[in-house]
Amino acid sequence: MTIVQVALDVPVDRLFDYLAPDADVADIGRCVHVSFGNRKCGGIILAISHASAIPHNKLKAVSFIDRDTPALSTSLLKLFEFCSSYYHHPIGQVIANGLPTLLRNPKHQATNQLQHNQEWVLTETGKNIGLEDISSRSKAKRNIFSKLLENGVITAETYQAMTPYVRKQLRELANLGWVAQQASSFQKLPFKVTSSFTPTTEQQHAIAKILAHTDTFTPWLLHGITGSGKTEIYLQIAATLLAQQKQVLVLVPEINLTPQLEAVFRQRFPTTLLVSLHSGLNHTERLQGWLHAQQGKAGIILGTRLAIFTPIPKLGLIIVDEEQDHSFKQQDGLRYSARDLAVYRARQANVPIILGSATPSLESYQLARSGRYQLLQLHTRAISQATLPTIRCIDTRTAPVSEGFSESILKALDQSLRQKQQSLVFINRRGYSPVLLCKSCNWIATCGRCSSRLVVHLRNQQLRCHYCGDRQSIMLTCPQCGDPDILPLGHGTQRIEATLTKQFPQANILRVDRDSIRQKTAWRTILNTIHRGEADILIGTQLLAKGHDFPNLGLVCVLNADSSLYSTDFRAEEHLFAQLMQVAGRAGRAHIHGTVLIQTEFPQHPLYQALTQQDYAAYAQVLLAARKAAYFPPFSYLAVLRAEAPELSEALTFLKQAADTATTTEEYDSIQLFDPVPAYMVRLKGLERAQLLIQAASRKRLQIFLDDWYQKIITLPVRGKLRWHLDVDPLTI
Ligand SMILES: Nc1ncnc2c1ncn2[C@@H]1O[C@H](COP(=O)(O)OP(=O)(O)OP(=O)(O)O)[C@@H](O)[C@H]1O
Ligand SMILES: [Zn+2]
Numbered sequence: 142m143t144i145v146q147v148a149l150d151v152p153v154d155r156l157f158d159y160l161a162p163d164a165d166v167a168d169i170g171r172c173v174h175v176s177f178g179n180r181k182c183g184g185i186i187l188a189i190s191h192a193s194a195i196p197h198n199k200l201k202a203v204s205f206i207d208r209d210t211p212a213l214s215t216s217l218l219k220l221f222e223f224c225s226s227y228y229h230h231p232i233g234q235v236i237a238n239g240l241p242t243l244l245r246n247p248k249h250q251a252t253n254q255l256q257h258n259q260e261w262v263l264t265e266t267g268k269n270i271g272l273e274d275i276s277s278r279s280k281a282k283r284n285i286f287s288k289l290l291e292n293g294v295i296t297a298e299t300y301q302a303m304t305p306y307v308r309k310q311l312r313e314l315a316n317l318g319w320v321a322q323q324a325s326s327f328q329k330l331p332f333k334v335t336s337s338f339t340p341t342t343e344q345q346h347a348i349a350k351i352l353a354h355t356d357t358f359t360p361w362l363l364h365g366i367t368g369s370g371k372t373e374i375y376l377q378i379a380a381t382l383l384a385q386q387k388q389v390l391v392l393v394p395e396i397n398l399t400p401q402l403e404a405v406f407r408q409r410f411p412t413t414l415l416v417s418l419h420s421g422l423n424h425t426e427r428l429q430g431w432l433h434a435q436q437g438k439a440g441i442i443l444g445t446r447l448a449i450f451t452p453i454p455k456l457g458l459i460i461v462d463e464e465q466d467h468s469f470k471q472q473d474g475l476r477y478s479a480r481d482l483a484v485y486r487a488r489q490a491n492v493p494i495i496l497g498s499a500t501p502s503l504e505s506y507q508l509a510r511s512g513r514y515q516l517l518q519l520h521t522r523a524i525s526q527a528t529l530p531t532i533r534c535i536d537t538r539t540a541p542v543s544e545g546f547s548e549s550i551l552k553a554l555d556q557s558l559r560q561k562q563q564s565l566v567f568i569n570r571r572g573y574s575p576v577l578l579c580k581s582c583n584w585i586a587t588c589g590r591c592s593s594r595l596v597v598h599l600r601n602q603q604l605r606c607h608y609c610g611d612r613q614s615i616m617l618t619c620p621q622c623g624d625p626d627i628l629p630l631g632h633g634t635q636r637i638e639a640t641l642t643k644q645f646p647q648a649n650i651l652r653v654d655r656d657s658i659r660q661k662t663a664w665r666t667i668l669n670t671i672h673r674g675e676a677d678i679l680i681g682t683q684l685l686a687k688g689h690d691f692p693n694l695g696l697v698c699v700l701n702a703d704s705s706l707y708s709t710d711f712r713a714e715e716h717l718f719a720q721l722m723q724v725a726g727r728a729g730r731a732h733i734h735g736t737v738l739i740q741t742e743f744p745q746h747p748l749y750q751a752l753t754q755q756d757y758a759a760y761a762q763v764l765l766a767a768r769k770a771a772y773f774p775p776f777s778y779l780a781v782l783r784a785e786a787p788e789l790s791e792a793l794t795f796l797k798q799a800a801d802t803a804t805t806t807e808e809y810d811s812i813q814l815f816d817p818v819p820a821y822m823v824r825l826k827g828l829e830r831a832q833l834l835i836q837a838a839s840r841k842r843l844q845i846f847l848d849d850w851y852q853k854i855i856t857l858p859v860r861g862k863l864r865w866h867l868d869v870d871p872l873t874i
Contacts, residue, residue: 144193145203147173147184150237150245154225154855157184158193160202165189170212172245174205183245185213185236210244211435216489217452223485227844229851229867230475238475239450241428260296260323261311263289267319282310289320292411336409338523340377344370347517348377351493355382355457358488362464362509363497363517366755367726368690370523371497372402375460376409378495383413383440387457390486391443392479394466396421397664398688399443402462406441418444418451446471446479449486456490459483463687464496464505465719467872476868499726499757500719503768506761507775522730530697530728530735532753534744542740544640545632550698550738551644558648558677562695562733565679566637567686567724569702571654572596573636574629577604579619581626586616590827597629598656599636609826632700634680641678651676653685687723692731697724699739706743709821710873711773714748715764721752772836774870778843780835781871782854783820786863789829793817795863796833802853803846811838812846821873828862834874843869 145164146156159175161168168186175184181204193200221239225232237245272290275283285307288295295311314320340348343365351361351374365371379389391406393399396419403417416430416439433439435452442451446469461469461480469480480496487494496505496514509516522528540547545568557564574597577586586595588606595604597615605612618625629636638652651670658664670676671691679685679694705717721739729735741749751760769776782799784792796817803814813836820830837843851867859865 142191142197144190144200145173145186145206146188146190147175147203148187148233148236149175149177149182149184150233151177152231152234154231156187156232158190158195158200160200161206162202164203164206168206168208168212170214170218172207172210173203174207175203176201184233185218185240185245187218187232210432214452214454217450219489220450220482220486224475224477224482226848228475228477228869229847235475239447241424241431243424243428244431260294261289261315261320262294262323264319264321267314270319281306282314285310286314286319288411294412296412296414336373336376338373340373341370341521341523343519343521344374344377344523347374347519350515350517351378351495352381355493356491357493358491359493360484360487360508360514361493361495361517362501362505362514363495363519364501364506364509364757365497365499365517365519366522366529366757367499367723368522368524368527368529368730369499369519371462371519372405373523375462375495375497376405378458378493379406379441379460380410382457383410385457386455388434388437388439388453388455389441389458389460390448390451390453390456390483391441391460392448392462392469392483393443393445393688394463394468395684396445397658397684398463399445400665401668401689403443406443410441413440414438415441415443418442418448420445420447446477449477449479449482453490456486457492459487459492459494461494461496462498464498465500465502466687467716470870470872472872476866476871478870481870500722501757501761503715503761503765504775507765524731527729527731528734529755530725530737532725532737532739532755534749534753535738535740536744537740537742540740545637545700546640546644547740550700550740553696553698553736553738554641554645554678557696558645560695563671563674563677563679563691563693564696564698565681565685565694565724565727566641566698566700567681568632568634568637568700569682569720570596570631570633571635571656571682572605572607572633573599573639574631574633576630577615577627578630579622579624579627581624582619582622584619584621584627590824592822592824596633599629599639608822634682637700638680641680645678648677649675650678650680652680654680654682655684658684683720685724685727686720687726689727690730691727693733694727695729695733695735697728697735697737699724699737701740703741703743706746706748711768711771712872718748718752718760718764722755722757725752725755778837778840779871779874780837780843780847781868781874782833782835782865783830783868784832784863784865785825785828785830786861787828789819789823789831791860791863792829792831793819795857795859795865796831798857799850799854799865800833802857803850811842813837828864832874 143162143164144158145161147159149157166189171186172183173186221236225235272283272287275286363371382389393402399417399419407415416433418430434442437454442448461483464480470478484494508514535547535549554564576594577597586604588595588611591606591608593606593608596607598605602615603612604615619627634652634654641650653667674693705713725737728737747763784795786792800814815834817831817833820832823829
């Protein structure tokens, strides 16, 4: 009797047994289709056995084992298992989270999805053709042909990036017998790397250091100021590894940062297949990219956090850009940190990993200080004349602010306009205004389902909750006292846009926030507009704060950042400092000097002091000392057990029960369990939330404790709508 043990996408942390007479160990890691309850679903075979705790006559047989698609590798399965045990999340759900949906879909056979990637090369005749043989009116054709002359090949990816008619043009060139199509292979040699500049001394040093250790696990923290040219370092290291036929994984924090980094990589490595993996892909696209990576065809795998689960057989290097970014941590379901898993993966594959940032997370910085990571620093900007911007605070206790702007900022914007330079007005709040207030009775519009205020979106005449997405029309009178004198209070991007439009009617003003980029293509259009210099003033939220390189941007104005200065979240200051350093770093990256103006009521606060000095190291010391005193990460390790229910008391009771089951023997004396408390934001989407904090002296001890405790929590009775989850290494508590 042969039994396969299958991981299924169900919220139970165990494997399920099925009969599969013809299965053997080679099937471990293969996708299998089975019936579960009364539905059909796909799972992954994790083990083969010859006995089962379930009586033979109750066992069902598998319906199909997909042997056309290569099995998941042992190393990928290990990654899933590690992830499941570290984050205490059911293995079947961990795998489901990491694999393309179509791979497990019983109605699909994955390999049918794989279109063999075609590429175009010059024929023997074509090689004797010069650009002058193509009519100068046919610009697109000339363009394509010159690319071919340069690189000898055009991959599907390069031509997709070129012009929409490229296929037609290529077919016309094929009819002339000048080009031919062939199935693409991994990558051609000789491998041509064209960089238009020579690395700076600091870049050279970093490159040499990293390249000296490419065949062992070495975690590098690349701490380089904004505009120091970290990307160039990534590219040069990647070039070496690609030339050795290795694959490179590049993780970026946000989907919005993928297009530009993708463009940079494609341009530098035109003959390498690059797959881009992020949440904006449809199921087929994701599966395609995944398969190309698995087959070793894709040289570069570039994506957001979920790309960490891509099978990469010839992995040679991992790059995590903006490593401090919170979006590397998934905030629901499987709460994993892609950055931390990337380090695990690099160790597993015995390859280098580069964590890059201008403002590293305190965790990584501390690891570098203690010698566990290798620290590489870049202190100067890469472009020779470029220097760090001048940062100045505007004290809003003395400088009057009208409609969100102080006089000095308006003046600076005006001057920047006259000099034909771009400016960025940074405000971290979309919508028109964050509060709708009744002047006579102090009523404030709040969300019925969350403990939050509703944001005014004047353009659509709506009130919206930015937590649960609820929408309603703006009322004309106060629902509490009937007074018509209700006012939007405070400023969001839309209101700032309205003010600036009035103030500078001649300027091209471009608002960039989640509302303005909702359409799939909007983001590319916006980036192009900025790069072509067609926008004078950008109004942006965190979407524009980091990663971007706009050479003509001279002035950055920060309108209102104080709100997170005295937050209860222990990471709030670190986060704010990083964010402001990043946004300030958008100014003056090339040939113009940058100026950054920050409106604040607390110019004396150490955060603003450090910011104006642009001294990350000094401020990191201050923050680390505070973390040490408060016994917070990186000096302790945390987990949070959260529960939510229609009534707060139910959530608290559950957490109390969970706490009572925890063994507190001597073995766990370095583990501290705090009392269950209501969450900072108690109501969310109609449920009330509570949490229980666990603090430990070491990661290992925390894990040992959680292993045992988790087994007990899963046996606790769960009534009604109550839900709970464990968050290991939480970002917020
Ligand atoms: N060696 C070099 N010589 C001249 N220019 C360079 C060199 N290296 C990089 N650059 C240019 O410097 C600019 C800044 O580089 P890049 O965007 O990589 O900075 P970064 O370190 O990623 O900064 P940030 O953290 O702010 O995103 C880019 O326009 C890049 O083309
Ligand atoms: Zn809400």
